[in-house]
Amino acid sequence: MKIISVADVGIKEAELQLTKKAFDEIELGASMRAKNQEIFGEDLTASELVHHIVRDVRSGGDQALLRYTKLLDGLDLNSKDIMVSESELQAAADQVDAAVLAALKRAAKNIFAFHEEQKPKSWMTYRAHGSIMGQEVIPLSRVGIYVPGGTAAYPSSVLMNAIPAIVAGVDDIIMSVPTKGGVLNPYVLAAAHMLGIKKIFRVGGAQAIAAMAYGTESIPRVDKITGPGNLFVTLAKKEVYGHVDIDMLAGPSEILILADAEASPKYIAADMLSQAEHDPLASSILITDSVDLASNVRCEIQDQLQSLPRRETASASLERNGRIIVTENIQQSVHLANYSGPEHIELLVKDAFHLLPEIRCAGAVFVGSYSPEPLGDYFAGPNHVLPTGGTARFYSVLNVETFMKRTSIISYTRKALDEVSDDIIRLAETEGLEAHARAIRTRRDNIC
Incomplete structure (x- = not known):
């Protein structure tokens, strides 16, 4: 597992080490490409493969759905047993x-x-002349x-x-x-x-x-x-x-731990492995301003890895996507954490709540030594469906509003409309939309 010193490589190289591949940049392995050749008769990228499947199911319905389920999952179903009883x-x-x-x-x-x-909550507010928004x-x-x-x-x-x-x-x-x-x-x-x-x-x-x-x-x-x-x-x-x-668009699981010299190497190693065991593509990153902590965590990871049931998966993940980055100060650590925009971030630093407002890009923030990431995965209450791949810059955690939509309500009285009609007509004519202007003018002038 790499230990990267920002003092040695510079901040830009450290940022590059935290840059994730986009979904459409991921290349399929040899076995998957061979299977594509067998099924589709051509060597397809992941995006091309998905396009084929989606197109076929859209046009073919159950017949295409069941065919792909048999081809790709080895499960021979019919329309009657597709739903669990x-x-x-x-x-x-x-x-x-x-x-x-x-x-x-x-x-x-x-x-x-x-x-x-x-x-x-839905809401209503009253404006001038009895209008309602x-x-x-x-x-x-x-x-x-x-x-x-x-x-x-x-x-x-x-x-x-x-x-x-x-x-x-x-x-x-x-x-x-x-x-x-x-x-x-x-x-x-x-x-x-x-x-x-x-x-x-x-x-x-x-x-x-x-x-x-x-x-x-x-x-x-x-x-x-x-x-x-x-x-x-x-x-x-x-x-x-x-x-x-x-x-x-959620990808492989990620954890980024921002820690100082007082953090426990044993806790950090355990938490990094908790993500690494998910998937060879999972990402486990430690950012710290302590050289000693970095070295101790790397040793601790190797010790804990030996008894892990999913050792092979975790090892592959750490080899491919594991990083320990040593910064020159805590502000540099915060900068790199926000640059990464991880799915999960743990703050294992002194006065963690003081640092919390500076974390701007993360799916979920776990504050303190007794708030390990699995607590959020299973039990605390906040959702564990989180943005990955750096998309915490603009995506939010899955939440109640994910399943809701907002509709605006507008109700004007005649007096309220008359008062603003000239402005609306002027704006509509400026945009060349005469029918818009007439819809207002007809009411203002009471043209029937």
């Missing part, structure tokens, strides 16, 4: 460990409580949540996607989850059953995103798609955006 949901709820289910319920309680605080906040009618099910299955993602939608008042929540090998994770199903989600479809990948975006004979079209997935899921969300809304 009520009996399967109940069976999953009955078979899971009672202690785990109880933990999920306690986590859900925290998530509900946090997201209830976010719920916006307002804004109505309306829940979306139907949303689709995507729950990953590839290298690992995440019941916590069911809670984090569905609960804000429930709080927002969404009428219909459908769920899509990939089912490699034909078996759905019972904890994912139990979490959905606990929240009352009944429309669960055992399909994943770009084909599932296309199905939810355009609708098929079996899967209803939704207004918005949320939830993280792999590269193909992310590119599919990008492909369908505009036909349907999306939450964000």
Whole structure:
């Protein structure tokens, strides 16, 4: 794992070390390219592959959806068994460990409580001559949540996607989850059953995103798609955006730890590994102004790595995307953290709350030694669906308003309109829109 000194390489090189590849810049591996050649008869980029799948599902409906599910996931389905049955949901709820289910319920309680605080309100205000202005906040009618099910299955993602939608008042929540090998994770199903989600479809990948975006004979079209997935899921969300809304373009998981000399190397190493075990593409970064801490953390990572069940995945992640950057001062550390715009940032520094206002670009901020990132992943209450790849510069965390839309309300009386009609007519004529001006003039002059 690299240790990079800003004093040696300069700030620009340190920034380059924190720059992530865009989704469409990621190259597919040899095995995936060979499979593309076999299925499509040509060597496709990830974006080209997704375009093919989305186009085919849009035009072919269930037939294309099921064909790709068989080709890519090895699951042979028909339209009748694409949706998980009520009996399967109940069976999953009955078979899971009672202690785990109880933990999920306690986590859900925290998530509900946090997201209830976010719920916006409609409002009305009165202006001159009895005119009324307002804004109505309306829940979306139907949303689709995507729950990953590839290298690992995440019941916590069911809670984090569905609960804000429930709080927002969404009428219909459908769920899509990939089912490699034909078996759905019972904890994912139990979490959905606990929240009352009944429309669960055992399909994943770009084909599932296309199905939810355009609708098929079996899967209803939704207004918005949320939830993280792999590269193909992310590119599919990008492909369908505009036909349907999306939450964000989420990539591999990230953690950036900003620490000073007083931070615990053992805590830092554990937290970096907690992200590295997700995926070989995950990113774990330490930025510190302490040379000794940097060295100690690198040693601690190697020690903890030896007993980690997902050691191979974590090692690949650290080798490829792990960084320890030693800065010249804490302000330089803050600059690099904001430049990175990470999904998760931990502040393991003295007077962390004093530094908090300076962190401008992050999906979630974990303040202090006893607020490790997994606390947010599972239990604290804030959402764990967060912007990645530097997009925290402009994206927000998944929240209740993700599942709502705002509509303006305007009601003028005749006297109120008469008072402003000359200004409106003047502006409309300036823009060459005579019909706009006439719509006002007709009312002002009472022309019937």
